[in-house]
Amino acid sequence: MTIDRRQFLQLAALGGGAVFASTLPGCATSGGAALAQEKDDFYFVQLSDSHWGFEGKAVNPDARGTLPKAIAAVNALEVQPDFVMFTGDLTHTTDNPVERRKRLGEFRDIVSQLKVKTVRFMPGEHDASLDHGKAFMEFFGDTHYAFDHKGVHFVVVDNVSDPAARIGDEQLAWLAGDVAKQPADARIVVFTHRPLFDLAPQWDWATRDGAKAMEILMTRPNTTVFYGHIHQENHKVTGPIAHHSAKSLMFPLPAPMSQPNRTPLPWDAEHPYRGLGFREVEAEDRGAKFDINELPVVRA
Numbered sequence: 001m002t003i004d005r006r007q008f009l010q011l012a013a014l015g016g017g018a019v020f021a022s023t024l025p026g027c028a029t030s031g032g033a034a035l036a037q038e039k040d041d042f043y044f045v046q047l048s049d050s051h052w053g054f055e056g057k058a059v060n061p062d063a064r065g066t067l068p069k070a071i072a073a074v075n076a077l078e079v080q081p082d083f084v085m086f087t088g089d090l091t092h093t094t095d096n097p098v099e100r101r102k103r104l105g106e107f108r109d110i111v112s113q114l115k116v117k118t119v120r121f122m123p124g125e126h127d128a129s130l131d132h133g134k135a136f137m138e139f140f141g142d143t144h145y146a147f148d149h150k151g152v153h154f155v156v157v158d159n160v161s162d163p164a165a166r167i168g169d170e171q172l173a174w175l176a177g178d179v180a181k182q183p184a185d186a187r188i189v190v191f192t193h194r195p196l197f198d199l200a201p202q203w204d205w206a207t208r209d210g211a212k213a214m215e216i217l218m219t220r221p222n223t224t225v226f227y228g229h230i231h232q233e234n235h236k237v238t239g240p241i242a243h244h245s246a247k248s249l250m251f252p253l254p255a256p257m258s259q260p261n262r263t264p265l266p267w268d269a270e271h272p273y274r275g276l277g278f279r280e281v282e283a284e285d286r287g288a289k290f291d292i293n294e295l296p297v298v299r300a
Contacts, residue, residue: 049249081280086122129160203256231253
């Protein structure tokens with residue numbers, strides 16, 4: 001592991017927190033954010049599963065404070081990211097459509113305090129599965145889309161608006177058409193909420209037609225997938241494609257199938273905010289290389 005000056009300063013400031021760079025298949029420890037102002041290197045921040053509206057003191061007694069703290073932590077980064085991506089479950093589920101919109105509006109107002117001009121969103125099942133994404137689209141637009149940034153093609157795949165955890169034939173056709181337009185050696189980053197592979201189907205940690213999406217993505221081997229949903233880090237490689245899950249901003253969940261139920265882990269008063277965090281992903285100018293740095297929600 002290599003640590004650049006920016007990472008060292010973060011480590012020095014954290015005290016009880018932890019920051020590390022992961023050397024993973026398809027990733028490089030290059031200090032890319034420090035180089036963000038050179039060539040076409042850049043980095044972005046991924047935040048996930050903020051579950052705004054959640055209540056449960058045994059799990060997170062600071063439920064209304066954690067998201068603002070995460071926003072402050074991102075604003076305090078020495079080098080600001082090119083963009084911020086929220087990978088779903090912006091809000092906590094509710095059967096009340098009025099309350100759902102209220103939570104989405106409050107979430108939008110909080111994240112509007114980010115210094116970064118470009119902030120992108122996708123839904124989680126808590127935001128979209130009960131109304132097929134209707135309320136989410138009123139606030140944040142399309143649930144699936146694509147964009148390009150400095151030589152990298154980004155694709156947002158919606159595997160939550162269908163309550164059956166499917167992407168669906170229509171969206172799969174769109175994905176196939178979008179990927180087909182990219183060169184064989186294109187650098188592609190895919191954002192999803194649920195994992196595209198079967199991590200733990202018994203816990204809803206899978207996408208029912210994810211294999212079809214993977215068949216499409218396998219045609220472009222320089223593809224990396226970032227997702228949320230499981231509230232913890234998990235790194236897996238399927239063929240040439242690496243998959244990386246993100247921590248939650250609200251509560252951690254147990255390791256896949258490590259206990260009978262996927263109940264949230266209890267709050268640790270001696271180590272508050274343990275298991276919560278966000279990540280930086282740094283892109284190099286050369287090849288399909290990404291340096292992943294995990295950061296805590298709160299700096300000591």
